[in-house]
Amino acid sequence: ENYHAVLTENRKLFNELQELKGNIRVFCRVRPFLPGQGAPDTVVEYIGEDGELVVTNPTRPGKDGLRKFRFNKVYSPAANQAEVFTDIKPLVRSVLDGFNVCIFAYGQTGSGKTYTMTGPDGASEEDWGVNYRALNDLFKISQSRKGNINYEVGVQMVEIYNEQVLDLLSDDSSQKKLGILSTTSQNGLAVPDASMYPVKSTSDVITLMDIGLQNRSVGATAMNERSSRSHSIVTVHVRGKDTKTGSVLYGNLHLVDLAGSERVDRSEVKGDRLREAQHINKSLSSLGDVIFSLASKSSHIPYRNSKLTQLLQSSLGGQAKTLMFVQLNPDAISYSESMSTLKFAERVSGVELGAAKSSK
Ligand code: ADP
Numbered sequence: 001e002n003y004h005a006v007l008t009e010n011r012k013l014f015n016e017l018q019e020l021k022g023n024i025r026v027f028c029r030v031r032p033f034l035p036g037q038g039a040p041d042t043v044v045e046y047i048g049e050d051g052e053l054v055v056t057n058p059t060r061p062g063k064d065g066l067r068k069f070r071f072n073k074v075y076s077p078a079a080n081q082a083e084v085f086t087d088i089k090p091l092v093r094s095v096l097d098g099f100n101v102c103i104f105a106y107g108q109t110g111s112g113k114t115y116t117m118t119g120p121d122g123a124s125e126e127d128w129g130v131n132y133r134a135l136n137d138l139f140k141i142s143q144s145r146k147g148n149i150n151y152e153v154g155v156q157m158v159e160i161y162n163e164q165v166l167d168l169l170s171d172d173s174s175q176k177k178l179g180i181l182s183t184t185s186q187n188g189l190a191v192p193d194a195s196m197y198p199v200k201s202t203s204d205v206i207t208l209m210d211i212g213l214q215n216r217s218v219g220a221t222a223m224n225e226r227s228s229r230s231h232s233i234v235t236v237h238v239r240g241k242d243t244k245t246g247s248v249l250y251g252n253l254h255l256v257d258l259a260g261s262e263r264v265d266r267s268e269v270k271g272d273r274l275r276e277a278q279h280i281n282k283s284l285s286s287l288g289d290v291i292f293s294l295a296s297k298s299s300h301i302p303y304r305n306s307k308l309t310q311l312l313q314s315s316l317g318g319q320a321k322t323l324m325f326v327q328l329n330p331d332a333i334s335y336s337e338s339m340s341t342l343k344f345a346e347r348v349s350g351v352e353l354g355a356a357k358s359s360k
Contacts, residue, residue: 024322025072026349031112032077043332046076058332085133092134098249102315107327108337109228109260117257135205154196154237157212160307161230162279167194168212228260229276254315283308291348
């Protein structure tokens with residue numbers, strides 16, 4: 001609460017500083033109503049272009065029930081995938097200059113996290129989410145620098161489920177399907193022991209992601225259920241060698257689709273469901289704790305409190321750049337979940353994560 005007050009007081013200053021590297025940026029995306037869903041009591045209203053979001057409490061219509069939030073960006077539900085990617089392109093590209101970047105999607109199940117990060121099932125290029133677009137863009141830029149800087153790109157894909165890290169690219173079938181691609185070791189491995197595949201084109205990436213997504217559903221009763229209770233992390237490792245000087249740079253990009261943030265009613269769940277809920281709760285709150293500790297320049301940053309924060313350590317804090325997509329459901333029934341999502345987002349928005357590396 002104390003920190004929150006300071007944040008609010010310094011809101012203006014933080015907004016001015018938001019472009020600084022080392023900060024966490026928060027982009028808010030509201031899912032549109034889905035076909036057949038109708039548009040009952042819309043509770044999340046999009047206002048203006050200046051990063052303001054107005055939320056109406058469905059049980060308290062009128063001025064009393066209004067809450068305003070301010071983020072680096074607020075998208076209209078009509079915003080398309082290309083538009084969203086345009087805004088994060090510079091961030092993605094900085095990986096090729098040796099920065100560590102972390103982009104994650106936070107929100108309750110069904111709010112569009114996977115849509116933003118991956119895209120809808122069987123997405124055409126137009127519907128591609130951040131993951132495909134980012135890799136595609138990295139290849140494009142690295143091609144254009146070829147001869148001056150030669151890049152190698154490797155991809156890992158893991159899932160964290162009940163505090164266990166599972167390699168989504170490890171089984172034999174993936175090796176077979178990849179044919180010419182083989183595992184490689186490279187400096188700066190963020191996920192020890194998880195297989196890493198060198199990728200040379202967007203179609204390599206599509207092949208890998210398909211395998212990863214398939215593996216994600218193995219052993220799950222229903223894929224949607226399982227995927228909403230695990231975090232999935234795609235890590236892109238970049239190694240660039242300057243052909244003139246021979247110097248080598250490393251950058252990595254973490255693309256994270258977090259587990260659903262909805263609170264589970266503890267009186268109603270037992271056994272596996274309760275255990276899952278506790279693990280999700282723990283890792284999401286650890287993520288928040290790490291961000292606040294970085295912000296308050298604490299001498300101890302509690303990275304080790306969860307697998308999620310351990311894995312993302314190189315991309316949270318220091319010279320890393322972090323972006324959070326806050327995803328919201330538009331319907332009235334999600335009001336209280338939306339508010340708790342927004343409060344989490346408000347706490348982390350504008351936070352300065354560490355010293356900036358001078359820009360190139
Ligand atoms: P989550 O990953 O948060 O559980 P999903 O990404 O699976 O949510 O989204 C839930 C449903 O809404 C999916 O059918 C998805 O295709 C659809 N959806 C989400 N965001 C959008 C959007 N911006 N435009 C169109 N459909 C969307």
